[in-house]
Amino acid sequence: MERRMIAPCFMDDTLECLRRHNVEIEPLLARVGLPPVISQPISAEQYGALWHAVAETMDDEFFGEGARPMRSGSFALLCHALLSTKTLEHALRRGLRFLRVVLDDPHGQLIVRNGLAEVILEDASPLRSAFAYRTFWIIVHGVNCWLVGRRLPIRWVDFKCSAPPDGTDYRLFFGAPVRFDQRESRLVFDADFLTLPVIRDNSALREFLRQAPANILVRYRHDEGLSAAVRGRLHMTVPSAWPSFETLAAGMRMQAPTLRRRLQSEGQTYRSIKDEMRRALAMEALLGGSRSVADLSADIGFSEPSAFHRAFHKWTGKSPASFRREAASRLDAQDRSPANSAGPQARHASNGKHCKIDHQI
Structure with missing residues (x-):
């Protein structure tokens, strides 16, 4: 192992x-x-x-x-x-x-x-x-x-x-x-x-505590398990070219039902993984870039801007435009704050550097 x-x-x-x-x-x-x-x-x-x-x-x-x-x-x-x-x-x-x-x-x-x-x-x-x-x-x-x-x-x-x-x-x-x-x-x-229901009991707790904290450091990390391997494959291509589930399973040398079952054991589905990645890409672009919403929707694999709008509202409760405006307003408020001794340029440089997603799994 x-x-x-x-x-x-x-x-x-x-x-x-x-x-x-x-x-x-x-x-x-x-x-x-x-x-x-x-x-x-x-x-x-x-x-x-x-x-x-x-x-x-x-x-x-x-x-x-x-x-x-x-x-x-x-x-x-x-x-x-x-x-x-x-x-x-x-x-x-x-x-x-x-x-x-x-x-x-x-x-x-x-x-x-x-x-x-x-x-x-x-x-x-x-x-x-x-x-x-x-x-x-x-x-x-x-x-x-x-x-x-x-x-x-x-x-x-x-x-x-x-x-x-x-x-x-x-x-x-x-x-x-x-x-x-x-x-x-x-x-x-x-x-x-x-x-979601709590599913653990005293017997499970005894085993959990024997392995803690190592188990919570890595068991539920984003980059652990089979779902991480799926993300790694998706990161290798643009969202518009992501494979079907059957093609993905074949590429991983697994039967589709086996891959589906193993992902479910990690609390994931192929659709949920793609949604997470699209959401992260969209939020990163909206927080740190100026591309139009129409261009962004195509970049992350949506055939129509309207479909992207619906998905983004489901993810965040906001439209892409309002999410971008609110993020910009927060940054402006921080720049104007007297406590911001580093100054606006340093603040924007810090946020621009550190909200970028590392796609290397």
Whole structure:
């Protein structure tokens, strides 16, 4: 079985966090069998072992990044607290309340509007690291995916802080547009998923906790599993030339029913994968470019602009034009803000660089 790997830049973020909190790094790395300098990907299991070692050393499962320590055992208690919930929305709201009690800050609030579920982070601290916010999303979204037994595709992720040196890995990790230097930190997905039933029980939880957190780091990543292989093939050609499902299956040397069944086991269909990719391409172009909507609709594989309009409204609750106007208005408001000490040009350069999607899987 292929080992699931963690990129070196993810480790760099982790080690930089430990340095900020004056934790001796080399003894921890040696304790879990890792070298003092990490320049190659490590397995998810090795990272999970490091996470447990850090949590035990600091008595904090949030690596010192919260207003209060997330004491050892809090993650397990969170999972136990969610087993009795009925739907994803019930679990998400309860989980966010639990984390607020444990961490104080940052804490999340679920807002449902325009067909979207937005987990918006509130924080009394002026700014935390990208690592802190990503850790919060990993815990919340990873547990949610496990509870309903499928990956929940993300629309986009906003970070209030500036981008770390390896912002590309953030985009690849979430499989969606990622923007830094935003007014709020938020993670957005389709509100339809909130009605999914919680399917886990105590027996499943015991196995889940034995493998945590390695399992939530990679099991529900955008770039894991057979669906990632399908995306990789689609990325090799323009959307208008994407193959039929039967042609795709033949190219992957699989029977179409087998491919369909395996995708369903990952919570995906060929249509949902194409929709995710088209949506991401459309949002990227609307956020960072000036192409007409008619040209854009053809670029991403729609035969008529009207079909693109209908699809985009279904994805976001907005027309392409209004989505572009609102995005431009947010950027203008940030540029005019007195807190924007970097100036408008630096702000636009940062957003232009970091909302671009990395298509290399």
